[in-house]
Amino acid sequence: MTSVTSTPGDAAGRRRRATVEVKQGLRELGAELTLLNRQVGTRLGLKDIDLDCLDLINAHGPLSPTALARRAGLHAATTTGVLDRLERAGWITRDRDPADRRASLIRALRERNAELLALFAGMNSSVDEICADYDATELERLADFLHRTANAGRNAAEELTGD
Incomplete structure (x- = not known):
């Protein structure tokens, strides 16, 4: 049996793919929340x-x-x-x-x-169920990510408006 080791190039590629997935997930989430709000x-x-x-x-x-x-x-x-x-x-x-x-x-x-x-x-119940799959440390990290992402969106919008 051969062992598979990760090379630095593999790690960088995996990170790029994961970052793309996060961005796609945020776009999808934005679209779905827009529909829900509508x-x-x-x-x-x-x-x-x-x-x-x-x-x-x-x-x-x-x-x-x-x-x-x-x-x-x-x-x-x-x-x-x-x-x-x-x-x-x-x-x-x-x-x-x-x-x-x-x-x-x-x-x-x-x-x-x-x-x-x-x-x-319905959405709140679903989010509660999803959060049940994560421990407190993971939820804190996710909350930090979401807050930082929201701030990035706010800053980008302000830049576009010239404020």
Whole structure:
């Protein structure tokens, strides 16, 4: 029986192939999450951008309209239209900023979150099942990878917008 040993060239090729697989996986994940979000938005009667902004408000709010526009990469007028639709549909409220009475803060109405969570329940359950296959150290490494990748995406988007 012969033993197979790895050469440095083999290791480099394996690493390149794995990196390509990661990038392809991220593209596939992005496409599938876009589809899921579109389906959720349709169920809720929200446009894609409305759901994106609602997610940002839930994650980072309360936010000023300017801060939301910056995070979402939207023009101020577009952001106003999104906020008008979200407010009419009962997803957000605009409150006076206590630090500056001339400004407003956008806050998600948390009582509506159950509707969102119900529509994402299937995906959340699937992710829980997938995570069960990994130990805590592996999950921490995956979480780090995903956060760093999200930051890279945000930085790339900012470079394209010139911010």
